[in-house]
Amino acid sequence: MFQRVNKLVIDLPEVEYGDANAASAVQELLGGKFGEMSTLNNYMYQSFNFRGKKKLKPFYDLVASITAEEFGHVELVANTINLLNKSSSFTAPPDLTPLQNGKDMRSTAAFIASAQTSLAVDSMGAPWTGANVFTSGNLVLDLLHNFFLECGARTHKMRVYEMTDHPTAREMIGYLLVRGGTHVLAYARAIEMATGVEVSKLIPIPNLDNRVFDYARKYEDMGYGNVLFTWNNVGDYKDIDRIWKGTNPLSGERLYVQEGSPKGYDIPNLDDMPEEFAPGIGPEEFKKIAKRLLENM
Amino acid sequence: MFQRVNKLVIDLPEVEYGDANAASAVQELLGGKFGEMSTLNNYMYQSFNFRGKKKLKPFYDLVASITAEEFGHVELVANTINLLNKSSSFTAPPDLTPLQNGKDMRSTAAFIASAQTSLAVDSMGAPWTGANVFTSGNLVLDLLHNFFLECGARTHKMRVYEMTDHPTAREMIGYLLVRGGTHVLAYARAIEMATGVEVSKLIPIPNLDNRVFDYARKYEDMGYGNVLFTWNNVGDYKDIDRIWKGTNPLSGERLYVQEGSPKGYDIPNLDDMPEEFAPGIGPEEFKKIAKRLLENM
């Protein structure tokens, strides 16, 4: 089972302007083959399908708990896209063509289907697909897949970072490079535990330290690169400390497990966008709605 | 953010035998257009993309909190599929063709790709797709979609129930018919709050009471049809009680909101399946792995 907390993993900066094409590019990190929808669903299905959950508990705990973190990453990227979609239209009657900018943007779907918010698609507009889920049941193969998936995801994040300097996008990517880095290492360690082969020596792939990225360095400095959370408050997944131990091969710092989740920050509010009829509730209707909501039945 | 608890929403019965084709049919309820992957992702994206989260908090709280429940439903259906895949093969050296039954089953993918466990696909083997996510941003339209989606999901559950009498499948469907029923009603109520139109009078669609289904009646009797959980322990989504109030139009019983989640039950363990090389860890390897896991670094 899952529980939800109305917080975002980081304090996502809101700026005055957006960039609709940057939002489209960032979609790759949400609904792309190597986006957060893929990491989320791979680990979720692998945790459901895990054979030997008790016997191999530390490994099960690892994929099970990272699943929960990935939900938060999906949420973070989606919120980033929503903020990047700011200021691409204006509020006016339909005949004044308030969505005219959308016509020449890369994603018309963002204007027509989702009121300038996130969609479960990649940067080319192709929907995320369940074909992206790998769940072979073979422990070493699944871990190898996950290690590869995280390295691919890291590469895509690095490239999208290089495509836009929008501060909201960069803050998100900076953070995810660091957290993604812990997942790369976690799966490398898990392979080491399962096989004895020192796969973590391959890190980083690509061979560029997170600290080269201004927005990632900050989170490295805060120690986000050394910790795994259990995303659970009652010790269900605490055995990840059998895998996540020793020192970070890049920083030399001590790895540690923290029970629970980070405290989180406010989720950005999105204003009404009347030209998209979103949410499409006028003042008169709102009054009636408020009344109904307050009524006891 | 999300947290994870290592429990399943119900006490799923394990029986000695499985039914691979029943597992394939049940995949519709997981990765089909009206499966749990769809309800999960629709509400998840709508909660991310919600405009006016504060102003329209009870509605936001509703889609946000149901999202968390849907994760648990995805988990429940996946576990059911895993149990239904029992006994379709035998353990033997490869030359004795231990997966021979798989060749004539409806889903060869279950034998080749996932070691006889769940996949993110529908009953025809087509992958779930992000194209199933609807997130228009218009409050009434999104709620209407969700109401329709839940009615469609209910119909599919009813039909799959009629296709297999396997007790594990039926226990799961019985429970989900009841919980799905609360979601149908919740979205109906939300539309009523937003528009004043008595949509809940349309219920049930199809026009057959959950109580007709043996395995659902039990859960109705336990009152699972009258409660919404918040799936959160600190009051983040408590305003759903502004929508979920009054009485259940079918049972006449009082609707109520329960903070938090149901307590949950043990997740079924899946035994090794050597003929699938899953998890593929022999006794010798296991000893070495155990040693590495226990080491401190």
Place this chain on the structure above:
Amino acid sequence: MFQRVNKLVIDLPEVEYGDANAASAVQELLGGKFGEMSTLNNYMYQSFNFRGKKKLKPFYDLVASITAEEFGHVELVANTINLLNKSSSFTAPPDLTPLQNGKDMRSTAAFIASAQTSLAVDSMGAPWTGANVFTSGNLVLDLLHNFFLECGARTHKMRVYEMTDHPTAREMIGYLLVRGGTHVLAYARAIEMATGVEVSKLIPIPNLDNRVFDYARKYEDMGYGNVLFTWNNVGDYKDIDRIWKGTNPLSGERLYVQEGSPKGYDIPNLDDMPEEFAPGIGPEEFKKIAKRLLENM
């Protein structure tokens, strides 16, 4: 614009029994790459996109009018599938598993999604796709495509005929082999008109006369192989007689154009199927509905 007449192009025989897997096979002729959805949509889009509708009127008239016939073919194949789905389930309460046969059939979608009726998919369950539409705008290339498409469609019909001896399926295929044959010839003739090259000498592809098929011979004898209808009553497409002229190279009989459509036959009625909740209207509800329908407002 289109008009609709509540008739089916042939008198489709209804028999007591069905064959769900035959229905699945016949889906290829509906939603397959070479199915009626493809012929329909290819000619429909080509007629919309035709450059030089006036200057090249006989060619335009040809694709425009055949479009209308193809609608009727889509309708005919769909009705056939519906009749083939008879007797695959029984009427009983859900707990008696009335759809149990569906679990092992090739198309579970027919049982779960469409209440044992037609879907816009092929024999493997893959949805028909707009990628099947070819509309290059080059007259000769489009005609060559259509000629090839009709030959491919003919091949698929011949093979599905060989897969099932169900009388409803065969009646439909027998008729469509003959009508498809006229379309093969029509596009061959059109290419001849456009280029002077005697493409109709290639016919038949595959090299087997329709008369070899018992159910097709009947329609050949009735002369259905020599006529093109205009599917219009006011002369809009009468210039197809500039292309459809001379004699049928296979039969030696005179080709002729008939203004309007064939008279048509009753469309099969489909009984209630309570185990599919289709249409799901009980006697009590029906009474209320009837009353509402009769009311004047």
Place this chain on the structure above:
Amino acid sequence: MFQRVNKLVIDLPEVEYGDANAASAVQELLGGKFGEMSTLNNYMYQSFNFRGKKKLKPFYDLVASITAEEFGHVELVANTINLLNKSSSFTAPPDLTPLQNGKDMRSTAAFIASAQTSLAVDSMGAPWTGANVFTSGNLVLDLLHNFFLECGARTHKMRVYEMTDHPTAREMIGYLLVRGGTHVLAYARAIEMATGVEVSKLIPIPNLDNRVFDYARKYEDMGYGNVLFTWNNVGDYKDIDRIWKGTNPLSGERLYVQEGSPKGYDIPNLDDMPEEFAPGIGPEEFKKIAKRLLENM
């Protein structure tokens, strides 16, 4: 069966200039999930698959007859796209790069595949798919789906209207907003007849009157918002008047059924586009073709 008339439902204005990206945006209304291909095919399949065509004739008549209107809508949107594709290239020998503008437009497919005319795709270039067809066989659920589909389609039309002020696009959308409005109401009424629940009070969704749109107001004034045609001249679908009755809840005007179709207007002719080799018939060839066409055989 269907018949075809060589007319377009409205008098579509032709202007000197086009806008290739506007054409791409308008593709959403043709091949998108909520485009006319979807309304057409949903109602077409539902009419084929209808259980109880006689017993529930007014409902059957409704989906059956609206199917025919949707064909005309597909035709209208396709013609609009064709006109919007004007002036994006110039006629010149290939080495002068006459299609150079196409390289930077959103849809290169329009330049490469379809000679700057319509395709069966959405605004992102994704092909329309049969997965968009919903045909559950349950009357209330199908009607609810259709009501939702029409509301979604309306939303998309409103947004595309706001993306382009091209007069051809707006004329088409203005008309379709009004006709789509009648379909929204028709399905609402049908649900009311089937259930007694006053669903039509939900209208309009989104909550903005068609009259706000300059190009729609004209058609509302002409009364197009109050009439349903039968698209048939011999009374086959006349029982839609059992559903389509009373007054329009928005205008207060009387609803009425008109046997047959609107009279229709000339379909725009599309000139040769030599740089696309469409239709690719030079003057010399044309002479030969004309001669062959005139020959009697």
Place this chain on the structure above:
Amino acid sequence: MFQRVNKLVIDLPEVEYGDANAASAVQELLGGKFGEMSTLNNYMYQSFNFRGKKKLKPFYDLVASITAEEFGHVELVANTINLLNKSSSFTAPPDLTPLQNGKDMRSTAAFIASAQTSLAVDSMGAPWTGANVFTSGNLVLDLLHNFFLECGARTHKMRVYEMTDHPTAREMIGYLLVRGGTHVLAYARAIEMATGVEVSKLIPIPNLDNRVFDYARKYEDMGYGNVLFTWNNVGDYKDIDRIWKGTNPLSGERLYVQEGSPKGYDIPNLDDMPEEFAPGIGPEEFKKIAKRLLENM
């Protein structure tokens, strides 16, 4: 550039009987995500897109030359499928329903579309897709991908082997397990060269020696597990010996490079299948064709 030789890499046994569902299962090894189409196209595109072909020649030579071998593997699997499709139908006039068995087989497409031969699809009938190609341009990441891909491909081969004991299928899989094993090792070695990390110690994944499989043992004994061919006769790719060197970690035997290709065996001939109209040339036509072919022009 590529050249073709009319030989098959092994002497594929032909037996009297086939097994249509085994053919469908084997399709996974052809058109599945981990089938030969995927290995072929991944290495082909990576070789085209390789940055630093000269500087990193041994790595380039590796992916470039393995590409050529993969073509031969695609060919081998396709031929196997063709032989497995034997005896599923009989030769008779269409009215005797000679393809009747096809109706209940897992792949109706094999009967309708391809005359009981191979298709570019997986075991569920889903077409192979270019989305399976990974070509990041980062050397280590691409090699890691390839290593993972080969391990996944090996797993699928092992499982399909366990699904059918048909001797043709097993001969093919036995051989490909051995050759696939060399590719697993080759990419492991390449990663070792690029990074110094001893990835080959992870082998075999899954942890089961090829020698456990009767049909693979033979090829291991023949030394096919120790050699890489260059698939070129003029030394273009000879630098693979900089990577493929030392000893095989499993057998302890010496690895060596052999310039050129294996000698190859006759490609199985496929008899006419009149009930599929394939090739559809009757004796009379054949005589005419032979005459035309012999004519000089």
Place this chain on the structure above:
Amino acid sequence: MFQRVNKLVIDLPEVEYGDANAASAVQELLGGKFGEMSTLNNYMYQSFNFRGKKKLKPFYDLVASITAEEFGHVELVANTINLLNKSSSFTAPPDLTPLQNGKDMRSTAAFIASAQTSLAVDSMGAPWTGANVFTSGNLVLDLLHNFFLECGARTHKMRVYEMTDHPTAREMIGYLLVRGGTHVLAYARAIEMATGVEVSKLIPIPNLDNRVFDYARKYEDMGYGNVLFTWNNVGDYKDIDRIWKGTNPLSGERLYVQEGSPKGYDIPNLDDMPEEFAPGIGPEEFKKIAKRLLENM
């Protein structure tokens, strides 16, 4: 079996500048429905699946040998795309946004997924699919398909030529128009041999001589329009001369078969692109790699 030669079929010019959107347009000729992936795979599968390889050897030899040429065409188009992707980014640290141009280009995938090189997709970014393979087994139908496919492919090449005047793109298209022309004629001839019908009189489709294209004229002058290679050095496919004989209907020149392949030219080298981490090997690493490669083991 296939062999590979490290040469490109033509001497592809490299210029200083690229054009990322031209690269995207050219993708249609690689991964589009009528691109080289399609011609390659159609002929490859048809050659595998050919019934009567001996009896109908000249036809088999034709599809088998052209397959090999198509590999070289896939290679040529991919290399062209790679050169067209030049100069769209600059080398700089990530925080300087070196891939910023990519954000507004038509294919963000080229920047994120493939380090500005080719992908197995079409000009809209949709992956190539195995659904594009047609292999009916009926000789005449397959040949007719191939003839149509080549005419469609020619049309697309002509249109892409008109979209960009980049010299690398045009050189490639000029050459492929000529070679594609020989394949059009080859399949026309094959149909003539199989049926006696003079299909080659339909050529050229579209009706515009290759010589109109500056970059094609050169290759026509060199005689590339009259020759078929066998792509084999030991006479395996020499019987294509039974089909490829007589004179070229357009030029009147003698057709002839040349055993083997053209000699080929150097494959363009692609420089490091550090901003894409491709290949991502720094000078220090390179030294270590070089040392390992040189070691004997």
